[in-house]
Amino acid sequence: MDIKKVTSVVKKKKADFPESLIHEITDASERHELKAKELELLVDEIKKEYERAGVENGEAVGTVAAQSVGEPGTQMTMRTFHYAGVAELNVTLGLPRLIEIVDARKKISTPTMTIYFEENYGTDEEFVRKIANQIGKIVFNDVLKDFNVNYADMSMTVEIDEEKVKEKRLEYDSIIAKIEKAFKKVVINKNLLSFEPTISESKHAIRELRLLADKVHDLQISGVKNIGKVVISKEDVEWVIHTEGSNLGAVLKMEGVDKTRTTTNDIHEIEKILGIEAARNSIIHEAQSTMEEQGLTVDVRHIMLVADMMTSDGTVKSIGRHGISGEKASVLARASFEETGKHLLRASIRGEIDYLTGIIENIIIGQPIPLGTGSVGVIMKARD
Amino acid sequence: MARKKASTKKKVTPLILTRFERARLIGARALQLSMGAKPQIEVTGSIDPIDIATLELKENVIPLEVKRKSEK
Numbered sequence: 144m145d146i147k148k149v150t151s152v153v154k155k156k157k158a159d160f161p162e163s164l165i166h167e168i169t170d171a172s173e174r175h176e177l178k179a180k181e182l183e184l185l186v187d188e189i190k191k192e193y194e195r196a197g198v199e200n201g202e203a204v205g206t207v208a209a210q211s212v213g214e215p216g217t218q219m220t221m222r223t224f225h226y227a228g229v230a231e232l233n234v235t236l237g238l239p240r241l242i243e244i245v246d247a248r249k250k251i252s253t254p255t256m257t258i259y260f261e262e263n264y265g266t267d268e269e270f271v272r273k274i275a276n277q278i279g280k281i282v283f284n285d286v287l288k289d290f291n292v293n294y295a296d297m298s299m300t301v302e303i304d305e306e307k308v309k310e311k312r313l314e315y316d317s318i319i320a321k322i323e324k325a326f327k328k329v330v331i332n333k334n335l336l337s338f339e340p341t342i343s344e345s346k347h348a349i350r351e352l353r354l355l356a357d358k359v360h361d362l363q364i365s366g367v368k369n370i371g372k373v374v375i376s377k378e379d380v381e382w383v384i385h386t387e388g389s390n391l392g393a394v395l396k397m398e399g400v401d402k403t404r405t406t407t408n409d410i411h412e413i414e415k416i417l418g419i420e421a422a423r424n425s426i427i428h429e430a431q432s433t434m435e436e437q438g439l440t441v442d443v444r445h446i447m448l449v450a451d452m453m454t455s456d457g458t459v460k461s462i463g464r465h466g467i468s469g470e471k472a473s474v475l476a477r478a479s480f481e482e483t484g485k486h487l488l489r490a491s492i493r494g495e496i497d498y499l500t501g502i503i504e505n506i507i508i509g510q511p512i513p514l515g516t517g518s519v520g521v522i523m524k525a526r527d
Numbered sequence: 528m529a530r531k532k533a534s535t536k537k538k539v540t541p542l543i544l545t546r547f548e549r550a551r552l553i554g555a556r557a558l559q560l561s562m563g564a565k566p567q568i569e570v571t572g573s574i575d576p577i578d579i580a581t582l583e584l585k586e587n588v589i590p591l592e593v594k595r596k597s598e599k
Contacts, residue, residue, distance in 0.1 A: 199545035200595075519551040520594040 145169070152182055158190040201518040205452075208445035212430075215439035216241060232374055232385055234408075240433050244410065244426060247453065247461035254389035254409045256370075264399035265381035272375060274397065275384050276312050279373030280366035283359060286311065286318065288334075292356045294349055299338040299356055311365070318364050325362055367393045391416045414459050422459050426450040476503040548593045549584070556580040556589050 146169045153160055153168075160168075168189065172182055198204060219238040235243065235253045243251050258278075264270050284290070288304035308315055322329060328339040340348075340355045370388040377383070389407040394400060395416070407413060408429060414422035430446045452467060453460050460466035464481045471477055474497045478486040490497075497504060502512050511517035544552070557576040560566060566579050567588040573579070583589045 199547065201545060201547045516547045516551050516554075519548050520596075521551055521555050521591050522594050524590045524592045 149182065149186075152186050156183070156186050156190055158186060158193070160189075160193065164189070164193070201515045203514050204448060208448045211441055211445040212449065215434060215437075215441055218439060219437050232372070232387055236433065237437055241430065244429050244433070245449070245453075245462050247410065247459045247466065249411050251409055253387075254369075254407065254412075256384075256386045256389045256391065256394060256407045257405065258384040258386065258394060259401040259404040260381065260383075260399050261401045265383075265401070268382055270399065271382040271384065273312050274399065275373045275375050277365065278367045278370055278384070278386065278394065278397075280371050280388075281311060281313070281364055283318075283322070283362040283364055286313070286364070290356075290360070292352065294352065297340065297348060297352055299340070299352065299359070301336050301338075301359065303334045303336070305334065313365055321362070321364050326359070410459060419454055419457055419459070423450045423454040426453060426459070471501065471503075473497050473499070473501050473504045475507050476501055479503055479507065544593070552589055552591055552593065553577065553580045553584055555591055556583060 146165065149165055149169045149172065153165060168182075168185065171177075172185070177185065216238060219241070220236075232255065233253055234240075234255055235251070239252070258274075259265065260271060260274075283301075286304055286307045287301050288307075289300075289302035291300045293299065303315075303318070305315070308318065319331065322331075322336065326338060328341065330337045330339075338355060338359060340352050367390050369390045370386050372387040374385045375382055376385065389409045389412055391405075391407050391409075391412050392415075395402050395405060406425075408425075410422055410425050410429065413425045427443065427446050427450045430449070431441075431443060434441050449462075453462065460470075462468065464477075468480050469477065471480075474486060474490040474495050478490075489495075499505060499508065499510070500513065502514055505512050505517075554577075557580040560576040560579055566583065567590070568579070568583055568586055570579055580589070
C-alpha cells in the first residue's frame with residue numbers, strides 16, 4: 144500500500160490528517176499488509192480518535208503553554224557553561240538563551256553558524272580548510288614575524304612571515320594591497336615594512352605612535368564581516384565549520400556551501416535572509432534544543448504556540464512590552480503589565496475606551512472571562 | 528453576481544459537549560432549579576440542585592441548549 148493510495152483513501156473519508164500521520168498509516172499498512180477494505184476501516188477509526196484528541200474550544204491554551212514552558216524553566220541553570228558542543232567555542236545555553244529567544248533580541252550574545260558543504264566538497268579537507276581561512280578573521284599580526292616600535296626614533300617596522308602567509312593560504316599581494324590602502328606613509332622593502340606616523344603635536348607623539356601600532360597590529364586582512372574565530376571539525380564522514388559570529392548572507396553565496404543545511408542561531412538573521420516562516424521554524428528549533436540540552440522535555444506544541452504568536456503578524460515580535468504585550472487593545476491590560484502610570488495617563492488624555500473584551504480586563508473588574516466556561520452561550524430550547 | 532440562497536437547514540455541529548459546555552449547562556440548570564424550576568426527572572436520593580441537574584443532563588432532558596459560534 145503506497146502513500147498515494149493512502150492519501151486518496153484519507154481524502155475520500157474527508158479526514159484532515161497531517162503528513163506525518165499519513166506516513167505512519169502507510170508504514171503500518173505495509174507492515175501488516177492491509178487490504179483495501181481494512182485500510183478504509185483503519186482510516187475510519189483513526190479519524191474518530193484524531194477528532195477526539197483535539198483540543199476543545201475554549202481551552203486556555205496560552206496559559207497552559209506558558210506554564211509548560213515556564214515550569215522547566217525553573218529547573219534550568221542560570222549560569223552559562225563553556226564549550227557547548229565544539230571545544231573553544233562559547234555558546235549561550237540554558238535560561239539566558241531561552242530569554243534571548245523569547246525576547247526576540249536583535250543582538251545575541253553568542254551568534255554562531257554551522258556551515259555544511261555539498262557532497263563532493265564536504266569530504267575534501269583541503270577545500271574546507273581553505274574556506275575556513277577565507278571566512279575566519281585573520282589580522283595582520285597573525286602573519287608577522289617581527290613587530291618593532293621604536294619610540295626613540297618615532298618609527299615602526301614589521302616583518303612579514305612568508306611561511307605563515309602560506310600556511311593560512313592567503314595571497315601575499317592582496318595583503319600588501321590592503322596595507323597600502325589603509326596606511327598612507329608606508330615603505331615596502333620585500334618583507335620589511337616601515338610605517339611613519341603623522342605627528343600633529345610633539346606632545347602626543349608617543350600616543351599617536353602607539354595608536355598607529357595598534358592599527359597596524361589589528362588590521363583585518365582576511366575574513367567575512369562579523370565572523371571571528373572559525374573551527375573545523377569532522378562529523379561522521381564530512382567536514383563541518385563552526386563559526387563565532389554570524390553572516391548567513393555572505394556564506395550562503397559561497398561556492399560549495401550546502402544551502403539546505405547551513406544554519407545560524409541568530410533568529411533575526413534568518414528572518415532577514417530566509418523569511419518569516421523560516422524564522423518561525425528557527426524559534427521552535429532553538430527553544431527545543433535549549434530545553435533538550437538541559438535534559439528537559441517539553442511537548443513541541445507549546446513551543447509551537449509561542450512561535451506562532453511571535454511570528455503571526457509577519458515579523459518576529461518579542462513577548463514583552465515592546466511586542467505582543469504592548470500591542471494589546473485594552474488599556475487595563477497594558478497598564479497591569481508594565482508602566483502602569485504611563486498607560487493610564489495617556490489613555491485618559493486621549494479619551495480611550497476599553498471595550499472589556501479580553502481576559503485580563505474582565506478579571507480586573509470581576510466578570511466572567513471570555514474563555515472556557517465563559518465562552519459558552521446558553522439559550523432556552525424552543526418548545527416543540 | 529447571483530447571491531447564494533441561504534440554506535434553510537439548521538446547521539448542527541457534532542453532538543459531543545466540550546467540558547466547558549457541560550459545566551455551563553449543569554450550572555445554569557442548577558441555578559434555575561434552586562430558584563424554583565420544576566425538575567424534569569424523578570428526584571430520588573440527593574436533592575442538591577447540582578446533582579439533580581447532572582442527572583437531568585445524563586437523561587438529556589435539560590431545556591437548555593448551547594449556542595455555538597458557526598464557522599464561516
